[in-house]
Amino acid sequence: MARESFDKEIQFLRMLALAGGAYSRQQFADRLGISVHTYDKTLRYLKEMLSTLQQDGSQEHGTELSEGLRYNYYESADPLLLFLFRAKSLKETESARLTLLLTALQTQELTAKDLQDICSEQLPADFPLPDEKTVRGDLKYLVEVGVIVRLNGGRPYRYKAANDLIDRLSDDELLDLFDYVDVIANTQVPSVQGYLLRATLKKALLKRGFDPEATEIHRYKYHYHSRILDEAHLYTIFRAIRQCRKLNFLYLSPKKGKNYASQNTNPLFERESEGVAQSVLPLRVIYDHQYGRWYLIGHGPRLGLMKFRMEGLTQIEEGESVSEEEFADRLASAQTQLQQSWVIDTLRPVKIIARFFNPDRSGANFVRERVEAQGQWGSITDESDSTFLYEITVNGIYEIKPWLRSFGSSCEVLEPAWLRQEFIAEWKEIRDYYESVRENL
Template identity: 60%
Template sequence: MAKESFDKEIQFLRMLVLTSGAFSRQQFADRLGISIHTFDKTTRRLKEIVGSMYQHLPEEQSKEFAETFRFSYYDSTDPVLLFLFRAKSVKGSESQRISLLLGAMNEQALTAMELLDICCSGMSSDLPLPDEKTIRSDLKYLEEVGVIKKEQGPRPYRYRIQNDLVSALSDDELIDLYDFVDVMANTQVPSVQGYLLRDGLKKNLLRNHTDKHAIEPFLYRYQYYSRILDEAHLFTLLSAIRHHCRVRFLYFSPKSEKSYASKNTNPLFERESNGKVVKTLPLKVVYDHQYGRWYLLSYGREGILKFRMEGITQIEEDMPVDESLFETKTNELEEKIRYSWLIDTGRPVTVRARFYNPGPTESNFVKERVLLQGQWGEIVSEDDVSFTYEITVNGTTEIKPWLRSFGSSCEVLEPIQLRREMIAEWKEIQSYYEFV
């Protein structure tokens, strides 16, 4: 998807959102493992991106950088952090060249040499002129991401914009498609490619002079910032899983004091990193709906490994492994997480809980939620007042927050250890509300 990595900006934005401006510049730089100079340079770069996003607004409505993370959700239907994917998909030096290529291919199908001539004559004098190898590399990238299409025929091959979808539909059909993509991108995972498709459809509709209000009928309040940020690595990992390839990356655990380290190419400035260099075989990617987190499950020397994707940086594909090895380890993983509420691979334990109905005159939303979210658990007994739910899970750590979220409508019966833990937690909560 992205042609250039942007690990630093991802961690920068995550820190900014989580701390809400509570860190000083020095604390921020220390946490990211960068200098204050790099911090300031990254801030200026992100300010420029925000400015380019809101350049269509009147001056009195333009937003300062920090304010873009606190603005009214009803001012825009875009999730705030998506702009990073738009701005960093290609390097700044490549943007003008690729724009020229797309503009030329929008008119007619052209060969690589014809596109080279157009680029050389149309590029700014202060930018280096591309060669044939660069143009062919750009065409390969654009073809991989589905922007252009190679036409059938003899060499030299001709390339054209792949816009058959929008050109074959009427404005009303495009609006219906836009509405569908808008809803799905805001409610399903993964969503980044959906947002980019939505942006393309919106630009095409506005180009056809469609009323802007007609294509923005829905407003969403975006909840999980990390979900969008972590999707930067998602497609690399899915590709590695599809092709049975190992991956290499630098990992920072959630407990690490730092969350980023620059990739130094000059040995004079090389320094020890707080992150852990990992080489592993990805097997499965899991999304936690409750907390909006992505997890990577993989196989390494230590066996089955788990990584929070928010701590992954500098990810690269490595050599492929034998298909039989991949299938063996995948089956081993599936057996280990067979009874996982999410990704726990601990010892299976049976949990029994009593859920109390809200009342005879109210809709039984408690039971509806248990049936919807209770996975493979079963209701084993029921009366007018309550019902008993039973499930076998790997450990109780992951199911505990779900049980706790029902408040007084849920009473844990077994195992006794979990019951004691819940009693202790509710007593602690009760102590917060005692009279002082």
């Protein structure tokens, strides 16, 4: 799949998931910056891709794209958010060829020549037939990613699917492994690889005759659509960080209201891009649990420290490399500026003191436990049996403010005085919302 196309599919799915049916076709296309014709073409392409990837005879076969958009508390966020990753960076011919190779190697040990014959017999008539060099390249790739293994022995080499781990597990062990992966994939970041492993284990359980509902025993799910979709950029960014290499990309600020900008490949329809071209040395990736957002922290030649919402990154390409010394200096400077950031804010440091009220009942003190778990480097001091003080110095108040507000009546901001007045005004405004419309209502 072309890189530009993948950017479009990500933004398309993001808007479908978040807006649902709130937009008409025209409004949806306008928001994405594409034509209605492109909207229809993209939607048709997504449905065809989903249909192709469900040709494994699983219980989810025939699932409509609209069903994937419908939130189900008892199911994880697949397949809607994962089928893009399964098709990412693969041409249609590569996808069909690799599928044939993996299917053939599930039950037998084959050579490259055997697999070439299978491709020649089973590939659609309009697909080019691969030569032996192409098949060997595919096998090398699949060995590198751990999907298949090359068996010991002389030439010609024989290959088989790497299913030994799953095949050797008993039913109880396989269920325990699925439960573990299910919890970790839904609660840890990054998690796309966990979702893919979860899907593989689920198929293995189905082959053993387990009812799909029997595999769903956990009811706690933690997933944001944006979080999972934006993980597509993580591995490119991490590779650039390891190699001390700059990244070039087109940035579409979420504040602008545009989610996608097409590449101007046709001079007859060339138009000014909505985004801003950036060349940045990536330094860190930061995840905001409060809103499920990824941030890229980098260094720009003119502005120094720069921060980007990862959902706005499109058309990412690797650029020139820098020396390890320069990268270390930039990273040290960024860490100093972010040392007191609640997430990524670099405004003037502010000392905040808040009083928290313990629950007025026996049992677990969930207020204290949450402050201890999420309060980062802030200090806690017991004030009385029913209250404790929380003190922290943080860059700006805009990122920590929603966290304090989320405690409701269990939190009282004491300092600074101006922040306390802001909270008072906000709670008064909320109280006014609940005023009766009629006296005799």
